[in-house]
Amino acid sequence: MPSAHGGEVEAAARRLGIREARLLDASASLVPWTPRLPLLLGQAVLRDYPDRSHSSLRGRLAAVHGIASSSLLPGNGAAELFTWAARDASEAGVSMLPAPRFDDYSRALACWAGSSRSIPLATNWSATMPQAYPVGDRGEVLWICNPHNPTGQLWSRKSLESLLHRYRLVICDEAFLSLVPDGEQQSLIPLVADHANLVVIRSLTKLYGIAGLRLGYAVAQAERLQRWAEWRDPWPVNGIAAAMAEQLLSSPRRYQCWCQKAQAWVAREGAWMQQQLAQLPGITPMPSAVNFVLIRAEHSLVPLRKALEQRHFILLRDCRSFEGLGENWLRIGLQSWRGNRRIIRALRQELVRAPLG
Numbered sequence: 357m358p359s360a361h362g363g364e365v366e367a368a369a370r371r372l373g374i375r376e377a378r379l380l381d382a383s384a385s386l387v388p389w390t391p392r393l394p395l396l397l398g399q400a401v402l403r404d405y406p407d408r409s410h411s412s413l414r415g416r417l418a419a420v421h422g423i424a425s426s427s428l429l430p431g432n433g434a435a436e437l438f439t440w441a442a443r444d445a446s447e448a449g450v451s452m453l454p455a456p457r458f459d460d461y462s463r464a465l466a467c468w469a470g471s472s473r474s475i476p477l478a479t480n481w482s483a484t485m486p487q488a489y490p491v492g493d494r495g496e497v498l499w500i501c502n503p504h505n506p507t508g509q510l511w512s513r514k515s516l517e518s519l520l521h522r523y524r525l526v527i528c529d530e531a532f533l534s535l536v537p538d539g540e541q542q543s544l545i546p547l548v549a550d551h552a553n554l555v556v557i558r559s560l561t562k563l564y565g566i567a568g569l570r571l572g573y574a575v576a577q578a579e580r581l582q583r584w585a586e587w588r589d590p591w592p593v594n595g596i597a598a599a600m601a602e603q604l605l606s607s608p609r610r611y612q613c614w615c616q617k618a619q620a621w622v623a624r625e626g627a628w629m630q631q632q633l634a635q636l637p638g639i640t641p642m643p644s645a646v647n648f649v650l651i652r653a654e655h656s657l658v659p660l661r662k663a664l665e666q667r668h669f670i671l672l673r674d675c676r677s678f679e680g681l682g683e684n685w686l687r688i689g690l691q692s693w694r695g696n697r698r699i700i701r702a703l704r705q706e707l708v709r710a711p712l713g
C-alpha cells in the first residue's frame with residue numbers, strides 16, 4: 357500500500373538498512389531548516405501542568421495576526437483541530453471535500469461519522485489561479501485548503517469570500533499559507549470577526565520545520581472555540597511545545613522575519629525547480645504557489661519513485677493515496693539549495709537509465 361502521508365523517514369531508513377541522516381526526505385513539505393532548541397526552557401516546563409487557557413501563547417498569536425486572543429485556540433498540531441472542526445461539521449450536515457486533498461479531513465470526519473462528498477478539482481490547472489473554488493452539488497459544509505495540498509494552487513481571498521454565505525460552515529486549512537510569497541493577503545483570518553460560520557486552521561509545522569513539536573491553532577469566533585475547549589482533553593498542547601512557540605513568536609517582527617526568509621526560499625528554489633523539472637524527459641511539473649510541486653507523466657511514476665528511494669536515498673511523495681491523482685503523479689517537497697540539486701541530478705540519471713514508458 358502506498359503511504360497515506362509523507363515524512364515516514366524512520367520506516368524508510370529501516371526498509372533500506374541505512375541511517376536516517378543519509379535520507380533526503382522530499383515526501384513531506386517542511387522548511388529545510390529548524391529553529392535551535394533552547395537548551396534551557398526552565399525546569400517548570402516539565403514540572404508544572406501547562407496553562408490550560410494558553411493565555412500567553414494566545415496573546416503572542418493574537419499580536420502576530422492583529423486579532424483578539426479570544427478568537428484563537430492553540431492545538432496539538434492542525435490535525436487535532438481538524439477533529440473538533442469535524443465534530444461541528446458533522447452536526448452541520450454534509451461536508452464537501454476537495455479531491456485530491458490532504459486526507460486528514462476524512463479521518464477527522466470519520467471520528468464523528470460525518471458524511472461527506474468529494475468536489476473533484478480540475479487536474480489541468482494552469483499558472484493562472486482559478487477565480488472561484490469549483491462548486492459541485494451542494495452540501496452544508498465546505499472544506500478548503502489554501503494553498504491547496506497536494507496541488508499547490510492558491511485561491512484569492514475575494515474568490516473564497518463569496519462562498520461564505522453559501523455554506524453553514526466553512527473550514528479553511530491555511531497550514532501552508534505563511535510560506536507563500538505575499539500569501540497573507542489571501543488569508544481568511546480577517547473575515548472571522550464578521551463570519552460566525554468560518555473556521556481557519558493554521559499550523560507552525562511547515563513554516564518552522566517542527567513536525568515533531570505538534571503545534572497548530574484555530575481562528576474562529578470565541579463561542580465556537582470555548583465549546584471545543586470543553587470537548588478536548590485538558591492539556592492538548594504540552595508545556596515544551598507551548599514554551600517553544602512563545603519563543604518563536606516572541607514578537608510579530610520575529611515571526612515576520614522568519615516568514616520572509618521562508619517565502620524568499622520558496623520563490624527562489626521553487627522557480628529553479630520548475631525550470632529544471634520542465635527540462636527532464638517524460639515529466640511535466642505543475643505550477644505551484646508554495647513549497648511543493650506535483651509532477652505528472654503519461655506513465656506510472658512508481659518505478660521512478662522507488663529508484664530514487666533505493667538508489668539515491670531520496671523520498672518523494674507517492675500520490676496513489678490522493679483521490680483523483682494516482683500512479684502517474686509524484687509530489688516533491690522543496691529542499692535546501694543542495695538538496696534540490698541532488699533531487700534533479702537523481703531524477704535526470706534515472707530518466708536516462710530507464711526512460712518512462
Ligand SMILES: Cc1ncc(COP(=O)(O)O)c(C=O)c1O
Pocket residue numbers: 432433434435436458501505529531532558559560561567570571572
Ligand atoms: C494541508 C495540511 N494541513 C494540515 C496538516 C497537518 O499539520 P500539523 O502538523 O500541524 O498537524 C498537513 C500535514 O501534512 C497538511 O498537509
